[in-house]
Amino acid sequence: MLHVELELERRDLKVNVAFTVQPGERMALFGPSGAGKTSILEMIAGLLAPKRGRVHLAGRELTRVGDGPPVTVPPWARRVALLRQNPGLFPHLTVRQNIAYTAAAVAAGEPALSLMAERLEIHDLLHARPRALSGGQAHRVALARLLLSGHDALLLDEPYTGLDARLRRILTDVLRDESRSRAIPSVLVAHELGEAQAFADRLAVMDRGLLLQMGSPAEVVRRPSTKRVAQLVGYLGFIPSSAVSEGGASGPRGSSIGVHPERVRTGDARPGEIGMTGTVTDVRPSGTSWEIEVRIGDGEDSARLRCLVPDDPPALGERTGVAVTSAPWFDASGNLLEASPIRVI
């Protein structure tokens, strides 16, 4: 079990987080760049000293600052594996020597090394030098080295950088197998929602050094606890309740609904959906379909929605109906309203 309570104060950033990751559990720290995600990993790995806080891993106290006698276990004794954005391969060693750098990897033996290299599709590179590798290859070599190092926790900082979709899937499978079979807690840092969702059982949304919401990936995406979380997980439009008058919907003063571009379509609302009408303000091709922008409401209360239309897009300036599925509803201060006040058609 990995238990973390950390406070950090830097010129541009104040971090204050607390979370626990169970053995075998995979948690993703998701948030925009500069939210303090990497700093948290570095504090757990012992590269960065917190202002106050504690880190416990598998029954051992690794860090304690500000409460009782200070404890700081040096990085080499923490048994925490950290994959950094810079793969940090040793240029004077071959790929194989890099992977077999740790005593644990040597002890695991040749078959384990070959198997890992094959799974990560780097077995053809074992005799190459790091400088001959592409960015994506170097990253996978660093990961193989890390996974064979036999540590008690796995920390991954943007591990999917530079990998195509197929390799991302392979990497996800390898990471899942590894964390499950060895029953170690793992924490992944990502600034793309898809990466965080692909990896994690649990999603923690971070912004400006604070944890905003923690839950299953599906829950966080469907029921974001605040408007800010909704924005971070991809809700692009917020429609004031006063503009959602059609279909009899109405909510408290100042409240609004969040609209995700993947959960909205043009046309009349069906049962369970929220319907509204607006004016088409933009039409452009997007992939095999069309992306249109619709203005809902008038004057100060108006808001713009984007949605995808597979065929026959409406013309510019045309009035069109828009239907939204299971949209979260936020009060005037931006918090999620537990019970949707909307009267569904």
Next chain:
Amino acid sequence: MAIIPTTAPEGVSRPLGIARPRLTTALALGGGIAVWIALLGPVITLFAHLSAHGISAAWSTPDALTPLLVSLEAGAVTLGILVVCCTPLAWLLARNRLPFARLFEAGLLATLLLPPLVIGLLLVFMVGPSTPIGHLLSHLHLSATNTFAALVIAEVYESAPYYVLGAQSAFAGIDPNLEQQASLLGDRPYRVWKRVTLPLAAPGLAMSLAVAWARAMGAFGAVIIIAYHPTGLPLQIWTTFQETDLGVALSFAFLLLVVALPLPLAAYAWSTRASRRT
């Protein structure tokens, strides 16, 4: 070592950004060759003035090779001292682990800047027989003037700044991320140093050591003041020149070149190969 391509081989396109370097290449090449010839001038002159008679006269006397052995032994001990004592200093300087690092660097530069002769004179004031250190040494039946130890001290003073400054830049060229990575993988600081820092710095260290060896073998200014005995090769050249003649003196210089050159040459060759590998 960068080699400026003069012409691209057939079928190989010129790298972007190097636009027809005809004039600049010619100038650089011409300048380089001119400087090389100018620097080599004395060596060429040396060969021109060597005579079989001089060589046989110089090398056939009894004990003719003793100065050579003295020089080699003192040089080897000097290198040992540099490697053991100055390598950590260079690393500390490169990693900014020393308080007032600029002060240390200023000290090294001062040693480099002072004429070796002055260093020798100052060493007499520091470790000569009438100084506190001299007294202490004589109690131990040792002396830091006109002994083998004095020769080594003089050579260390003349070569250490070259080695430290070179080694410092070799260490500074290593990405500290790599050392951090090794430590994250479970290596204690000593193992990080042994498995990552040292191998990566080795080519640069070898180069600096080659330069330091050349300085130590040729050390003369400080040596003539505090270590007139035992006589090393540079001093042998000087006394032969004064007592016998130039021809015989030059044949000792030839000996110095022949014996001292292979080690730094080998270090250069190995260093170039090792840095090409990474």
